[in-house]
Amino acid sequence: MPTRVPRIAPSEITPPEVYFSRRTLLAGALAAGVSTLARGADEGAPAGTVPLHYTANPRYAVSEAPNKYAEIAGYNNFYEFGTDKDDPSRNARAFRTQPWSVRVDGEAEVRGTFTLEDILRGQSLEERIYRFRCVEAWSLVVPWVGFPLASLLARFKPTSRARYVEFTTLYDPSRMPGQRAAVLDWPYVEGLRMDEAMHPLTLMVVGLYGVVLPNQDGAPLRLIVPWKYGFKSIKSIVKIRFSETQPRTTWNLAAPNEYGFHANVNPAVDHPRWSQATERRIGAPFLAARRPTLPFNGYADQVASLYRGMDLRRDF
Ligand SMILES: Nc1nc2c(c(=O)[nH]1)N[C@H]1C(S)=C(S)[C@@H](COP(=O)(O)O)O[C@H]1N2
Numbered sequence: 001m002p003t004r005v006p007r008i009a010p011s012e013i014t015p016p017e018v019y020f021s022r023r024t025l026l027a028g029a030l031a032a033g034v035s036t037l038a039r040g041a042d043e044g045a046p047a048g049t050v051p052l053h054y055t056a057n058p059r060y061a062v063s064e065a066p067n068k069y070a071e072i073a074g075y076n077n078f079y080e081f082g083t084d085k086d087d088p089s090r091n092a093r094a095f096r097t098q099p100w101s102v103r104v105d106g107e108a109e110v111r112g113t114f115t116l117e118d119i120l121r122g123q124s125l126e127e128r129i130y131r132f133r134c135v136e137a138w139s140l141v142v143p144w145v146g147f148p149l150a151s152l153l154a155r156f157k158p159t160s161r162a163r164y165v166e167f168t169t170l171y172d173p174s175r176m177p178g179q180r181a182a183v184l185d186w187p188y189v190e191g192l193r194m195d196e197a198m199h200p201l202t203l204m205v206v207g208l209y210g211v212v213l214p215n216q217d218g219a220p221l222r223l224i225v226p227w228k229y230g231f232k233s234i235k236s237i238v239k240i241r242f243s244e245t246q247p248r249t250t251w252n253l254a255a256p257n258e259y260g261f262h263a264n265v266n267p268a269v270d271h272p273r274w275s276q277a278t279e280r281r282i283g284a285p286f287l288a289a290r291r292p293t294l295p296f297n298g299y300a301d302q303v304a305s306l307y308r309g310m311d312l313r314r315d316f
């Protein structure tokens with residue numbers, strides 16, 4: 001029988017709204033404020049954003065200059081809120097992410113429905129400055145705030161049959177207007193092999209630039225897998241399912257010859273309709289904007305061994 005993570009006594013339950021906006025966040029407002037200021041007034045998160053309590057993890061920080069908050073929050077792919085890059089920031093403004101819960105299912109001893117508060121309990125948030133590379137050949141450097149996915153998945157005690165983990169985005173056309181059109185096969189689904197999911201680089205993200213994740217970036221909970229093309233980094237997650245077989249993934253279903261399951265950043269394997277050899281850094285001056293794409297997006301030392309023996313041209 002699956003067990004459940006013990007629930008706290010009703011008298012102790014703080015509504016997620018209060019928990020996420022007051023206890024966790026404002027407790028660290030001072031520390032968060034300091035690091036935001038250190039970046040310079042024009043690059044930090046604007047007024048009205050909610051600071052998070054986190055520590056910087058220099059071990060996972062690229063030396064390239066981070067993009068500006070306005071670039072990260074204003075140039076998005078989130079088809080649930082429209083297909084143009086500036087649609088999500090406008091159309092997700094009214095999206096409510098509280099209350100939020102995540103259903104955990106499949107090959108795990110611990111299953112059930114967990115509130116965002118349950119998911120965050122016991123996790124300490126860290127900031128990691130990752131390169132982020134979209135399959136459309138643009139890139140950003142983003143100071144994400146989150147916690148290793150591995151530390152969340154371990155709590156569900158995956159069984160020995162769990163070889164993959166599947167993630168699902170919220171399906172609610174009344175709140176996600178882009179879902180009223182059949183642009184993609186909703187809800188958005190993605191998946192990782194267990195060893196990829198448990199890799200220390202794989203981050204469950206709740207914020208960026210020291211503040212709570214803007215809706216357009218996948219609030220309240222999204223994945224970041226920095227060595228894979230951006231479409232693997234699924235947003236607004238409501239379901240996690242452990243499985244024995246490889247899950248279906250949205251972009252692979254939409255165009256299997258263009259988007260593979262693995263989707264490792266690979267300058268040597270072109271997209272059928274364009275080159276993947278270089279990328280355009282959003283916001284960089286025109287002449288500096290184009291730069292060579294790195295194998296595994298620059299994380300080869302840490303992840304190439306996961307794919308030893310695989311033909312990455314065939315398994316793209
Ligand atoms: N649910 C959902 N997740 C998604 C997408 C989407 O359309 N829907 N787009 C993906 C793609 S293609 C990219 S490049 C990144 C963009 O993340 P960002 O807007 O935070 O930069 O989100 C990924 N996650």
Ligand SMILES: [Mo]
Binds near residue numbers: 134135136230231
């Ligand atoms: Mo993307």
